[in-house]
């Protein structure tokens with residue numbers, strides 16, 4: 001009977017005894033962005049370690065080339081502090097599910113109500129063809145970006161970068177599925193609707209080949225940051241928003257379609273968040289106290305490459321604007337708006353839009 | 357049944373079936389023709405047959421389902437606080453959560469990252485939604501566990517250790533085992549890591565012990581928060597197991613994968629056993645105050661889940677596909693858990709090193725002794741005196757048990773493969789890698805490091821296979837360093853600059869709390885460096901002694 005439990009505190013609750021650090025109730029290993037750490041920072045920062053923070057023994061498994069699980073050279077960009085980035089959208093699991101499921105609920109309600117009132121049958125005939133072929137093709141673009149970002153989230157140097165990429169991927173894959181199921185459902189109400197036409201257009205239509213090439217170029221990049229950059233800084237404003245906001249959202253209602261805009265609108269809100277995340281990360285890199293010039297040059301190279309691809313993609317889509325019966329918006333106006341948009345984005349990063 | 361024919365059903369429109377929806381979604385993919393995807397995840401496996409998704413799920417139903425699960429978790433956490441859970445929680449248990457929750461978020465997020473790897477390697481897009489859900493699930497697991505840990509930090513009597521959690525994870529000599537586990541999901545051959553090690557073995561076999569046994573024990577110790585979070589986590593696992601099984605089935609179709617599968621099943625089973633059983637076994641058997649003889653011991657649960665369920669119903673059937681299953685490995689693991697007291701030796705090792713930890717470990721007492729002897733006959737003769745010593749030396753002014761020669765404990769060699777030390781002394785083996793001597797806890801650990809993690813396996817080139825790397829023996833980092841300086845360097849000191857985060861007791865009283873001055877004056881040594889410096893003859897003698905084991909001196 002030598003081992004006797006003595007003096008154990010009676011309660012395990014905070015404050016029931018006072019001793020050194022009995023009040024240390026904050027994670028104290030990282031520097032919060034502002035005075036107080038946000039909830040997002042608490043559940044995110046430093047969960048992915050590295051030899052600087054805090055792998056005493058370095059990576060303990062290596063690839064055959066000797067590299068550890070995460071290395072800085074998975075991108076050509078350089079940073080004097082990869083750990084500084086915090087995603088402005090502050091997304092962690094709970095907010096992510098709340099947002100995604102709110103969108104799913106909204107989308108399904110809109111589709112169900114629309115179908116209940118027989119709306120798809122009163123869509124303009126030409127417009128139905130547009131949804132079938134072009135929105136049908138577009139879902140593959142969104143899917144390509146989703147899978148590409150899923151690949152990219154393996155490679156960033158910090159948890160903050162990778163989680164922002166992961167949620168971006170999740171948003172894109174959700175959207176591609178939303179569109180797929182939306183088309184399949186209204187297709188049941190519209191006689192003769194060909195649900196396979198979209199993929200055929202994506203693979204074969206001349207007009208879509210520029211978009212497919214732009215997407216495949218992003219998917220095929222071995223540089224995760226280039227994938228993230230090209231998606232949100234270049235492709236989205238020049239092609240994504242152009243087609244979604246500059247066409248679908250503005251043209252649908254005057255062709256009798258009040259369902260497509262709300263189904264697509266979530267994508268614009270998704271993009272605002274992902275754009276904010278991307279700009280913050282890229283801004284850190286173009287203002288880095290050691291590598292700003294290198295990064296700017298690198299990014300300008302990415303801009304030049306992906307803008308050329310995106311311009312080709314946009315030009316390929318141009319004929320779509322003249323296909324609906326009612327044409328409340330001209331391609332040229334939509335295009336001008338999207339050029340303005342990317343100029344603004346590039347301006348924030350000190351980058352320039354190459355001349356066509 | 358006319359009562360079920362509601363208005364809702366009459367007006368409901370025709371929808372598409374889940375099967376049809378999944379089919380359309382799988383058709384979102386295509387083979388790129390302008391730019392080929394970079395093959396950035398190396399594997400030596402050949403996968404030509406597209407894996408099928410038997411679960412046919414779509415994101416549309418996934419997100420609301422998960423949000424609902426979350427609502428229940430966060431509601432329960434609020435309720436636990438309203439019910440004053442921490443007044444009645446057992447500190448012995450919560451202290452071990454400082455270790456457990458330091459480890460687990462990294463393997464979780466690594467599982468999310470590894471979905472990139474299987475997602476790209478799997479031909480076709482049938483399983484893409486499954487991989488996507490798993491990716492987001494694992495993001496969920498990682499951040500929901502960080503949230504739980506923060507909640508303990510805010511509400512438990514001693515937050516120290518929680519407050520340095522991710523930093524401690526990168527440094528501690530115990531978390532090194534968890535890093536081996538998590539890095540194992542994402543490094544080396546992509547299929548070995550992301551499919552076999554992670555899903556086919558860790559998730560399919562070992563998540564029950566992690567996510568079901570742990571919650572039960574938590575509840576027995578007044579902790580209702582951990583069960584809420586971890587049972588919710590576990591509810592995602594059946595989907596992950598399904599993903600892994602589909603991948604496995606398509607890999608089986610290629611006969612040239614069979615040798616690699618045999619290798620990887622062997623490595624993954626053995627290492628999961630060595631790591632998960634060490635950690636979870638310790639938490640469950642030593643972190644509890646509940647000594648109900650009617651409850652299952654860790655070994656008994658292992659027999660049910662790993663031996664009966666996994667080995668008999670998952671592993672054995674693989675034989676009919678031509679995969680050689682190493683039955684003796686399963687038997688050996690079982691013997692290690694029972695006859696060889698593996699878990700008890702791990703707990704003893706953690707306790708000996710308490711001062712270099714970041715949580716409190718209290719002594720086991722008479723009440724515990726009885727239970728251990730009942731569940732693990734022969735326990736008292738081997739461990740009883742040790743825990744009496746531990747209690748005696750838990751008071752300031754005593755010599756730190758790690759350096760106290762009165763006890764009779766011999767600090768162990770580290771296993772170069774699983775990173776758990778060579779605690780079953782008679783099983784230690786040594787071998788060389790690139791001309792350097794290493795120690796291994798068991799022949800299978802040697803085989804793992806030397807034969808499996810190499811550029812060639814049984815005459816077959818395996819250029820994608822990973823390598824063990826880094827300063828794997830933790831002790832070599834602090835070779836010839838005073839323990840007080842090591843603790844300071846680790847950051848395992850409270851903010852007063854002198855009181856240790858770790859304590860060998862649960863006395864929440866400053867007078868009782870050890871400081872750097874209480875441990876200073878003892879030098880850490882790396883057993884491996886010491887062994888390497890010996891002459892071959894001395895080395896053999898040393899190893900022969902080591903294999904004989906040690907005897908704890910009577911504690912009076």
Ligand SMILES: [Fe+2]
Nearest residue numbers: 464467494497
């Ligand atoms: Fe998980």
Ligand SMILES: [Fe+2]
Nearest residue numbers: 467559593596
């Ligand atoms: Fe999982």
